[in-house]
Amino acid sequence: MTDDRTTGPEAPELIWLRPERTGRGPRPAHSRDSIAAAAVAIADAEGLDAASMRRVAAALGAGTMSLYNYVPKKEQLLDLMLDAVVGEYDLPAEPSGDPRDDLHLLLRQQLAALRRHTWVPRLVIGRPSLGPNGLRYTEYFLACLAGTDLSGAAKMEAMALLNGFLCQYAEWEHTTAAGGRWQADLVVYLQRVVVSGEYPQLAQAMAGGPAAEPPAPDAVFDRTLHRLISAVLTPEGPAPRV
Missing domain, CATH: 1.10.357.10 (Tetracycline Repressor, domain 2)
Structure with a gap:
């Protein structure tokens, strides 16, 4: 579920309520997955505090301000990072029943x-x-x-x-x-x-x-x-x- 209000004071704080792309304009150069992967790699190597928007942008070869077009806030970057780690779980198709x-x-x-x-x-x-x-x-x-x-x-x-x-x-x-x-x-x-x-x-x-x-x-x-x-x-x- 997404919210069409992507900018302004009424834009959702939760990144999962924001569409990843609006469908207008050229295809984005980066994705939430690639941004999260870069941030996770930095945090793994140097700690969570090192995964700043500036460092992540540099790892992606992007400008810091351009990164905010994808992830408006550092807190939302943290949400993406956490969900990326959970995505590593190899869950069975269904539980065994025990x-x-x-x-x-x-x-x-x-x-x-x-x-x-x-x-x-x-x-x-x-x-x-x-x-x-x-x-x-x-x-x-x-x-x-x-x-x-x-x-x-x-x-x-x-x-x-x-x-x-x-x-x-x-x-x-x-x-x-x-x-x-x-x-x-x-x-x-x-x-x-x-x-x-x-x-x-x-x-x-x-x-x-x-x-x-x-x-x-x-x-x-x-x-x-x-x-x-x-x-x-x-x-x-x-x-x-x-």
């Missing part, structure tokens, strides 16, 4: 994308978007839950919960991989806290933790994801009393 397996495979694929594009979690949390590829993903996610007893609202909440976990996990994984002195200091600090005797519950929970060999990231992800999927597939009960 919600646990289907969700696990889908979220595994998402994690692979977040590992390739480490800037995506920050963007998803700050500016979630739902472009054409995002809608395709949403439709497939809901199809994975079609045979469950969950309500429509519960299915959407499950998607938000699992996506939030994915972003948080990918951020943790990226930060941990970066390491640094702070991480070593944190281990030392926690070891001191544990032996102080002031936090017995923490000590019990962390028994064999900081000093032991850290678990493989994939094992942590699979174990935690299994728990979350089990939780979201649990039939809805009464709301807790406040």
